[in-house]
Amino acid sequence: MTAVRTPTLAAAKLVFQRDMTLAWRRWDEVAQPLIFYVVVTTMFPLATTPDLSALRVIGGGVVWVAALLASLLALEALFRADVEDGTTEQWVLSGQPLGYLLLAKVAAHWVLTGLPLVIMSPIVGTGLGLPTSVWGVLMSSLLLGTGTLSILGGIGAALTVGVRRGSVLLSLLVLPLAMPLLIFGSRAVSMQMDGDSPAGPLQLLAAIFFMALSLGPIAMSAAIRISVEN
Amino acid sequence: MDLQTFFEMGGYAGYVWTSYGLTALILLWNWWAARRFEAEAQLAARRRNELALERTA
Amino acid sequence: MSWTWFHKLASPPHAYRILGSLAPWFGWASLALILLATWWGLVKAPADYQQGDGFRILYVHAPSAWMSMFTYVVMAVAAGVGLIWRIKLAHAAAAACAPIGASFTFLALATGSIWGKPMWGTWWVWDARLTSELLLLFLYLGYMALRASFDDPQRADRASAVLALVGVINVPIIHYSVNWWSTLHQPASVTKFDKPSIDLAMLIPLFLMIAGFQLYFGWAVSRRLRGEILRRERNANWLKEAA
Amino acid sequence: MVVDGALFEAREINAWRGDRHILRDVSFSVRPGEFLKVTGPNGVGKTTLLRVICGLLPAEGGELLWRGKSIRGRRDEFNFELGHLGHLNSLKGDLTARENLKFLAGLRTTLTAQTIDATLDRVGILSRGDLPARSLSAGQKRRLALARLLLADAALWILDEPVTNLDTAGIRLVEELIVDHLEHGGLAIAAAHQRLLDDAPCLRRLELEP
Numbered sequence: 001m002t003a004v005r006t007p008t009l010a011a012a013k014l015v016f017q018r019d020m021t022l023a024w025r026r027w028d029e030v031a032q033p034l035i036f037y038v039v040v041t042t043m044f045p046l047a048t049t050p051d052l053s054a055l056r057v058i059g060g061g062v063v064w065v066a067a068l069l070a071s072l073l074a075l076e077a078l079f080r081a082d083v084e085d086g087t088t089e090q091w092v093l094s095g096q097p098l099g100y101l102l103l104a105k106v107a108a109h110w111v112l113t114g115l116p117l118v119i120m121s122p123i124v125g126t127g128l129g130l131p132t133s134v135w136g137v138l139m140s141s142l143l144l145g146t147g148t149l150s151i152l153g154g155i156g157a158a159l160t161v162g163v164r165r166g167s168v169l170l171s172l173l174v175l176p177l178a179m180p181l182l183i184f185g186s187r188a189v190s191m192q193m194d195g196d197s198p199a200g201p202l203q204l205l206a207a208i209f210f211m212a213l214s215l216g217p218i219a220m221s222a223a224i225r226i227s228v229e230n
Numbered sequence: 231m232d233l234q235t236f237f238e239m240g241g242y243a244g245y246v247w248t249s250y251g252l253t254a255l256i257l258l259w260n261w262w263a264a265r266r267f268e269a270e271a272q273l274a275a276r277r278r279n280e281l282a283l284e285r286t287a
Numbered sequence: 288m289s290w291t292w293f294h295k296l297a298s299p300p301h302a303y304r305i306l307g308s309l310a311p312w313f314g315w316a317s318l319a320l321i322l323l324a325t326w327w328g329l330v331k332a333p334a335d336y337q338q339g340d341g342f343r344i345l346y347v348h349a350p351s352a353w354m355s356m357f358t359y360v361v362m363a364v365a366a367g368v369g370l371i372w373r374i375k376l377a378h379a380a381a382a383a384c385a386p387i388g389a390s391f392t393f394l395a396l397a398t399g400s401i402w403g404k405p406m407w408g409t410w411w412v413w414d415a416r417l418t419s420e421l422l423l424l425f426l427y428l429g430y431m432a433l434r435a436s437f438d439d440p441q442r443a444d445r446a447s448a449v450l451a452l453v454g455v456i457n458v459p460i461i462h463y464s465v466n467w468w469s470t471l472h473q474p475a476s477v478t479k480f481d482k483p484s485i486d487l488a489m490l491i492p493l494f495l496m497i498a499g500f501q502l503y504f505g506w507a508v509s510r511r512l513r514g515e516i517l518r519r520e521r522n523a524n525w526l527k528e529a530a
Numbered sequence: 531m532v533v534d535g536a537l538f539e540a541r542e543i544n545a546w547r548g549d550r551h552i553l554r555d556v557s558f559s560v561r562p563g564e565f566l567k568v569t570g571p572n573g574v575g576k577t578t579l580l581r582v583i584c585g586l587l588p589a590e591g592g593e594l595l596w597r598g599k600s601i602r603g604r605r606d607e608f609n610f611e612l613g614h615l616g617h618l619n620s621l622k623g624d625l626t627a628r629e630n631l632k633f634l635a636g637l638r639t640t641l642t643a644q645t646i647d648a649t650l651d652r653v654g655i656l657s658r659g660d661l662p663a664r665s666l667s668a669g670q671k672r673r674l675a676l677a678r679l680l681l682a683d684a685a686l687w688i689l690d691e692p693v694t695n696l697d698t699a700g701i702r703l704v705e706e707l708i709v710d711h712l713e714h715g716g717l718a719i720a721a722a723h724q725r726l727l728d729d730a731p732c733l734r735r736l737e738l739e740p
Contacts, residue, residue, distance in 0.1 A: 089616060095610030521549055
């Protein structure tokens with residue numbers, strides 16, 4: 001039997017497909033961050049004021065904070081099951097570049113959690129008094145921001161996978177690193193609302209995303225190798 | 231310049247002296263913590279050595 | 288070129304001994320410089336024409352803010368060296384840096400806040416520099432929490448090294464984003480530390496204090512590094528002659 | 531200097547677990563067609579040795595050679611020729627047996643439905659191919675993990691307690707698979723407590739001492 005070695009891209013695709021298949025069979029777990037997102041944003045009008053014109057001032061920020069927290073919540077268990085059942089071990093030994101496999105896994109995770117948050121954001125934003133004119137900016141900033149956060153969170157999840165009380169630790173590690181996303185993202189929304197061009201912060205978000213995309217896999221594979229050593 | 235005006239710091243006495251006091255405190259804490267850290271590590275290493283000697287003996 | 292000198296320097300017993308003989312020099316020099324700078328800053332330097340004597344807080348605030356950044360960079364470089372060339376001593380150095388850096392960051396935050404009270408009228412203002420320091424403190428705390436959560440020092444070393452490298456890439460981005468954010472929100476009239484129009488007589492104690500803090504850092508790192516070396520040595524037979 | 535005809539060689543491997551110096555200068559070599567059985571009491575470092583070979587644990591000192599060359603800096607190449615069966619079966623309970631092979635063994639080699647079915651048949655669980663791995667018995671899960679090993683098409687097998695959870699027929703299957711692998715020029719290194727190919731001519735022993 002002479003076998004053909006799987007090309008890296010096909011291998012990454014398999015990892016992506018596998019996670020989609022698994023999520024399909026556990027759809028309830030996928031829905032949880034989304035529900036969390038909606039519930040958290042509901043708390044702000046209740047805690048402050050139902051006046052939409054007042055909520056509008058902080059609306060962009062609230063949507064952004066809630067989105068960050070919701071996707072971070074889902075990231076905690078990203079690698080846990082795979083490390084515990086020995087799947088990541090086999091990935092390390094597959095002869096494929098580990099970083100790409102992990103990036104494919106993070107991509108699947110983003111499609112399952114980040115993307116629904118982005119799609120949901122206009123509805124949530126409307127509840128916070130955000131006008132339809134900012135929908136485009138809100139969604140595109142969240143698109144770039146949640147993508148970056150998935151990679152940052154992937155690094156954090158890979159580092160904390162074998163650790164006691166990993167979930168709190170993960171937030172402590174990742175949230176400070178995610179502050180620039182929050183600043184640029186929520187600022188882009190309010191600039192659009194004030195009639196300024198949000199191009200600047202959006203470009204910065206894109207730059208950060210591509211940086212995370214190129215450097216993230218290296219950090220993730222280093223972190224997973226450490227976590228697999230047991 | 232007399233001592234009284236020096237300690238008053240032009241009305242900023244509370245702020246200035248708190249800042250310098252805090253700095254001294256942090257530096258002293260670091261001094262103490264670093265020394266203790268080193269001493270504890272030395273003690274632990276010595277104990278490990280003794281254990282290893284006992285085992286070989 | 289041979290690397291033997293390097294390996295000799297990086298060998299635990301050798302490094303342990305060298306650090307032990309260096310530390311007192313660092314210690315006494317830093318004590319002298321810090322005392323000199325304190326006297327100069329509190330007594331000799333003239334008061335600021337705008338801020339009066341409250342300005343003297345700067346002499347401890349600015350050096351500790353500088354040390355907080357400096358230490359993070361040193362820590363990340365050491366972590367990177369340890370991760371790439373698998374040098375235990377470098378990992379140990381990174382571990383030694385973290386608590387010192389965190390304490391300087393805390394000091395910069397506290398003194399900045401004390402300075403802000405008479406200048407701004409409140410204990411806390413979301414000023415770019417203070418906010419950056421706060422985020423830096425979070426980075427230090429995360430680093431130390433991650434390190435503490437591993438039982439095996441080798442794994443702790445490498446995991447925290449990855450975090451330190453990710454962090455050090457992020458620090459300029461955080462810094463830039465916070466600056467950008469604060470210029471959008473704050474009126475320019477607020478007094479800042481950034482470019483105080485001070486003359487040389489006021490700058491000398493500042494530089495003296497920075498130098499003193501650097502030497503103090505050298506002392507504290509030497510002490511802690513010796514401890515970290517011992518922790519990582521599984522049979523320190525050389526300890527008897529060294530201690 | 532390379533040991534005559536050896537495809538895989540370990541030279542003076544040292545490894546620590548925490549404070550314990552668990553492997554001290556372990557050296558051995560394996561030729562094509564040889565089965566190296568690593569034995570010794572619990573905690574002597576059998577698993578550690580196998581994991582060091584796989585690169586899942588860092589060694590401190592020592593060198594691994596594959597086809598006469600050090601594997602340092604060529605890990606991915608070496609990994610592709612290495613098939614690993616660990617304590618864990620690396621299975622996903624929510625995926626069927628077929629899907630498990632497709633998504634994990636498929637990372638290494640391009641698989642067709644026929645090769646997957648043939649392999650499932652070889653390890654005797656073809657009829658369970660569409661059941662979720664969760665509902666397989668412990669022995670069947672082990673067989674599924676063996677199928678993954680077969681599909682890896684690796685020259686060097688690293689087996690950590692391969693016959694755990696297997697009945698007599700299962701143990702005979704593992705022996706057959708190993709012998710078949712060796713006859714095709716493969717190598718195998720295994721840690722095992724039970725009898726495994728104990729009288730076979732291809733067997734060599736490596737006794738680890740505490």
